[in-house]
Amino acid sequence: MRLKHKILIVDDDPQILESLRIFLSAEYIPVLAANGREAIAALEEHPDTRLILMDSMMPQMSGPEAIAQIRRENAIPIIILSAKTEDADIITGLEIGADDYVKKPFNLVELNARVRSHLRRYTLYGADTDLPGEDVISLGGLSLNKTTKEVLLDERDVHLTPIEFRILELLLESPGKVFTIKEIYREVWGARPVGSDNTVSVHIRRIREKIEINPAEPMYLKVVWGVGYKVEKP
Numbered sequence: 001m002r003l004k005h006k007i008l009i010v011d012d013d014p015q016i017l018e019s020l021r022i023f024l025s026a027e028y029i030p031v032l033a034a035n036g037r038e039a040i041a042a043l044e045e046h047p048d049t050r051l052i053l054m055d056s057m058m059p060q061m062s063g064p065e066a067i068a069q070i071r072r073e074n075a076i077p078i079i080i081l082s083a084k085t086e087d088a089d090i091i092t093g094l095e096i097g098a099d100d101y102v103k104k105p106f107n108l109v110e111l112n113a114r115v116r117s118h119l120r121r122y123t124l125y126g127a128d129t130d131l132p133g134e135d136v137i138s139l140g141g142l143s144l145n146k147t148t149k150e151v152l153l154d155e156r157d158v159h160l161t162p163i164e165f166r167i168l169e170l171l172l173e174s175p176g177k178v179f180t181i182k183e184i185y186r187e188v189w190g191a192r193p194v195g196s197d198n199t200v201s202v203h204i205r206r207i208r209e210k211i212e213i214n215p216a217e218p219m220y221l222k223v224v225w226g227v228g229y230k231v232e233k234p
Contacts, residue, residue: 144168
């Protein structure tokens, strides 16, 4: 019997909470919260939680506020649930540390596909990884260890989320190759690249802020205007 992962569902709409609880309980163990404050308390009570579905606009503490606090200590995958008109909140949430977003009203089957994809990736690239051997990609002063999931820049540790790690790994594996936003999203998120531009570009910007001396003039991660992104030797 497959182990059921525990996921935290956060939304101030009781009907959405209940529908998600019913739908997802077949594969997962749902933990429910009605706002950001309850989400943080629930995460402390259930440290074995493996993924969070987080509404954006909520009373007491919004989704982005909760994400910012969670990201101080936890790299758990976070998917924002957001209404179509809340693009600014989506971008804010991604910049703070969310991994993905699904717009409301959402298709439950598609949402579950995103959940599965992030859980697989977190198990492979996140805290549950424990594999023997070593496989290192180096480029100038930048190195990425596929086994330990560590990134070093001039011998200094760089902390990346599992999604950021996978994006950088994808690009480093093919230096000089230009990846379109849709290609990056398909490879990293494992889902159809619908409305993926904001998601990918925000993660690219976050990676640049961590590995570039001057993110405005990057040495490693470069944009090819109108096409996509690539890494090249500095």
